[in-house]
Amino acid sequence: MKRKLVLEDGTVFLGDAFGSKKETIGEVVFNTSMSGYQEIISDPSNYGQIITFSYPLIGNYGINRDDFESIQPVIKGIIVKEACDTPSNWRSNLSLEEFMKQKDIPGISGIDTRMLTRLIREKGAMKGIICSAEEKTEAILNRLQATTFPGDEVKQVSSTKPFPSPGRGKNVVVVDFGLKNGILRELTERGCDITVVPFTTSAQDILTLRPDGILLSNGPGNPEHVAQVCKMIQEVQKEVPLFGIGLGHQLFAMANGSKVEKMHSGHRGTSYPVKDLATGKIIFTSQNHGFEVSEKSVDTNTLTITHRAVNGNSIEGLKHQKLPAFSVQYEPEASPGSEDAKVAFDQFMNIMDQQQERVEQHA
Structure with missing residues (x-):
């Protein structure tokens, strides 16, 4: 299933859906960590954000019971270059995508995260939306630009x-x-x-x-x-x-x-x-x-x-x-x-x- 990421400056990335299939809006930022994605996803400080992982492969060691930073993740979405669906680690209980479906976290993979990271570094963090690839970009931008975050x-x-x-x-x-x-x-x-x-x-x-x-x-x-x-x-x-x-x-x-x-x-x-x-x-x-x-x-x-x-x-x-x-x-x-x-x-x-x-x- 194809999805797209649309940024408030009009930039569009086409990718593949993984995790929850719901639409999501948040502040698009990037994280440069090579590991620790489970802790990052469950960090309450990431409320309201769509995290771009600049490291190209995420999910390779799965999700375990010990490394959560909160019980219920509040992250708005995840952007990755490649999401691993065959994790290998003795502590792994489920895959990243299985976890995201359980917690209703939407994601998009197949994105050029290097390009996206460079764009954010150049223009700064900005609002973005992960949504159906079929919806017209102009309508998405109008909805995105009308979106305000409550500050709570x-x-x-x-x-x-x-x-x-x-x-x-x-x-x-x-x-x-x-x-x-x-x-x-x-x-x-x-x-x-x-x-x-x-x-x-x-x-x-x-x-x-x-x-x-x-x-x-x-x-x-x-x-x-x-x-x-x-x-x-x-x-x-x-x-x-x-x-x-x-x-x-x-x-x-x-x-x-x-x-x-x-x-x-x-x-x-x-x-x-x-x-x-x-x-x-x-x-x-x-x-x-x-x-x-x-x-x-x-x-x-x-x-x-x-x-x-x-x-x-x-x-x-x-x-x-x-x-x-x-x-x-x-x-x-x-x-x-x-x-x-x-x-x-x-x-x-x-x-x-x-x-x-x-x-x-x-x-």
């Missing part, structure tokens, strides 16, 4: 009620903006007693849980759409150590006077080099973001830039100069990707230990 991405993926992930160590409250399972895994491996709360939870309700630390999770969309949480961040960072990841990093920056801006085509992949400015060390990171903290907006009397992207020099890490609070733009949980950046969780644990020591000294 975080609401669509955040938890609606608090829930625990019990442990016997540090009491950590995770504010859920589109939480990846990998973050919970890293906290659990460090023995943390975790409570996940919706992004709408007030500072008072969070502090009532008497946390040793607060983590602001990753999530989708424009951080300005949830700017109301900045007041909560301003209040809790004065009381408890705080760690922001991805969208949480951007909101931490906004709460401390910085602004964010949309990137031309975003950073999405698993081998982005980042420099730790304190040590000069280069770490390879997993990234998935379409917005970044504006360099010129950072108040250097309040925040210190701790990490920078080697390619492009964008801000990849911040810390508060007076409070025990810091953030990273990249994904330290490494799901998928290099595990170089997992030390950020150890840093969070150390900051909580130091804060506890200060409290005990003043008791």
Whole structure:
């Protein structure tokens, strides 16, 4: 069955349908990862997006039960050069296409993904539609151009009620903006007693849980759409150590006077080099973001830039100069990707230990 991908600039790609056969509209972006497609497809940060995989073969090791980053994927669609229908891996439970049919995720294969990636790099991320090859392009463009996205991405993926992930160590409250399972895994491996709360939870309700630390999770969309949480961040960072990841990093920056801006085509992949400015060390990171903290907006009397992207020099890490609070733009949980950046969780644990020591000294 033939399908076509139509971009808002009028570019048309003809390909083959796989997965769900429904029509889908979303923001077309590209991801440069060579593996980890299961984690990428199930990452809540990809809500509203149609992901183009620049690596030419996707699906060769199938889908397994262990590597999901959320229970229900929220991705709008998948674009690949070639979709493998005969996966080979001892952990594989089903093929990529079988999984996509189960979860009602539409896809298109046979696309020149190299050309599409170059187009997005040149023109930036743009709206696109995967639909029947028989429909007239002019009618599709009219429908596509009339489509607007509501800006409620975080609401669509955040938890609606608090829930625990019990442990016997540090009491950590995770504010859920589109939480990846990998973050919970890293906290659990460090023995943390975790409570996940919706992004709408007030500072008072969070502090009532008497946390040793607060983590602001990753999530989708424009951080300005949830700017109301900045007041909560301003209040809790004065009381408890705080760690922001991805969208949480951007909101931490906004709460401390910085602004964010949309990137031309975003950073999405698993081998982005980042420099730790304190040590000069280069770490390879997993990234998935379409917005970044504006360099010129950072108040250097309040925040210190701790990490920078080697390619492009964008801000990849911040810390508060007076409070025990810091953030990273990249994904330290490494799901998928290099595990170089997992030390950020150890840093969070150390900051909580130091804060506890200060409290005990003043008791």
